[in-house]
Amino acid sequence: MSIEDRYQSNKEVTLIDIANELNVSKSTVSRALQNHHSIGAATKKAVLELAEKYNYQPNAIAASLFKKSTKTIGVIVPILSHYFFSTVIAGIEEVAYKAGYKVIICQSHELYEREVIVSKTLLSAKVDGLIVSVSKETVNMDHFQLFLNKNIPLVFFDRLPSGIQSNSVSVDDYEGAFKIVEHLIEQGCKKIAHFTGPLNITLTQNRLQGYKDALRKHNIPVNDELIYECGFERAQGITTTEKMLADQISIDAIFAVCDPVAIGVMLTLKQKGINIPHGIAVVGFNDDPTATVIDPPLTTVAQPAFEIGVAAGNIFLKQVSEPGGAYIKEVLKTNLAIRQSSILKNS
């Protein structure tokens, strides 16, 4: 079957078709397409012209098999439709694109079982690297250890695992929490509640510790009754606020573990007619776009989601170019975004 016939009947046009048409070997065609120095100019020209004419697209799968590199990066996130995660992925994709990599995205839906399954799928898919924010259920890390065993670069972000050593990108959760709680104290708040994330997650613990230490520094006793285990979702912010109000505990501020929770808190307080910030001040963590939409605008800890993705991508690239290097643990700085939801003093 001639190359013309194959093209017309929508079959794949391969190296071999071009080689047959030109009466050269497929190695020559392969080298011509790579602009290899040992191929004559006339041959190169003829190959490129045919490739163009018949819309030849190299089969990346075949090349991957031989080269043992698929030029893909696997990414696992708990959920894709959250601003933070989709923005981190946008950052990863940007770095990946520029370096000629593709990105395969999987969601764990916060389920350990699904995380294990998709990680094995990505292992079979021979991704060149894996970038992960672990699910809130995950305790056992064996499925990630498999990547390290095979020397596949592994980068964690946001939700860092415990009990496994690898690369990571995170923000200084402790410091961010510390600073924003200190800010509340400076505004005169003395009874500050904290709505935490799932407690087994490192990030949750770090923010909680920052909260506690800020209180202690300013001689405010830590009161466990003001610490509510909540979660990362707006809906959990709403239910936890309702629970807290039912408890009739006297507070003057709430530090929510993340912006979606803070938004849930604010919507509930507003609905109950409680003034923000003068009845209860509210602060969050993330600086999602909604923080500037809600009224009053939400004071929060800005973490650079896109840059986190870029950093994770760059760590991957560095590990590829320098295999066997030490693990890289990058900690990005946060900034306070102070807005009306926490301003009680004129300054």
Place this chain on the structure above:
Amino acid sequence: MSIEDRYQSNKEVTLIDIANELNVSKSTVSRALQNHHSIGAATKKAVLELAEKYNYQPNAIAASLFKKSTKTIGVIVPILSHYFFSTVIAGIEEVAYKAGYKVIICQSHELYEREVIVSKTLLSAKVDGLIVSVSKETVNMDHFQLFLNKNIPLVFFDRLPSGIQSNSVSVDDYEGAFKIVEHLIEQGCKKIAHFTGPLNITLTQNRLQGYKDALRKHNIPVNDELIYECGFERAQGITTTEKMLADQISIDAIFAVCDPVAIGVMLTLKQKGINIPHGIAVVGFNDDPTATVIDPPLTTVAQPAFEIGVAAGNIFLKQVSEPGGAYIKEVLKTNLAIRQSSILKNS
């Protein structure tokens, strides 16, 4: 090198290693792993035990090459970090996961050139299908035609192309726009402005047409001075509102092409001290989560982003299982989400 040695030194454990260890051929191992009927029970057991022991992961790349199916779906969106797109992708990923497919995500960043490049990358990556929302720059569709030529299922969503016939999932943009403008008219609005998306996009035109026809139905003349070409971003909503206010045109409502723009409009109006809805009513399109966060809550056309992704994924699966079938064009219904930003009458 024995399988044990390979395992210990973190080399890939392959079919051949298992075959050598058991003194059978690799075809037998391959069939044993597939639970093929022609393999004896004892052999199957021995193979599975070794595979388990040495953590064998099949090389999906090798299988793909022979089977001519990579079990991946390519997805191209203009931008990942928008709620609408990330939620559609979540829907696609859900369907893909259940059917054993992986999802490769690319962003066009609204650039034609980049869309062409990533589509060719996905073609080389031998995706089994492609799901796309086209960039706002894209007019020429040749790069998508390549997929159709090779009988690779292609599904468009949200931003449908003109000049190319394929599968598609969309919402009834015309009807959604018509209904929400009619709602404004019922509330007593007579001077309704429209902030459009990029004009070359079908979706923009359909919403614009719905706006015009609703006005005409109620005998309100269409005034081109009330139609502002805007875009899809919050920032564009802000600048267009400022431009409109500078024009000193008298209006009583704004229909924004999408929620991010509507949010930009509202933030600007609030900043200028204009009451919503009594000074100017505002409505959007999408029902992003921010619609319920802003004060007053935003009336909008709810389109089921997740379901759009699910529908696109299912169309892909159907085309895979029934090759050569007719193109499927699915149009999902929208619902009005009526909130305070447009309520002028007590009912």
Place this chain on the structure above:
DNA sequence: TATATTTACGCAACCGGTTGCGTAAATATA
């Protein structure tokens, strides 16, 4: 007991690229 069928494998080609090595012909150097 002779033949037919079933069971349980192995052989070898195949998917479409890449690359180390070898070599004839052309050109350069001694």
Place this chain on the structure above:
DNA sequence: TATATTTACGCAACCGGTTGCGTAAATATA
């Protein structure tokens, strides 16, 4: 003019799976 080097390719193995076909040994049937 004899030898060394360069140019421009081809051969064949390789990556790690899958599958059509063939067949010896075991079992079933006539």
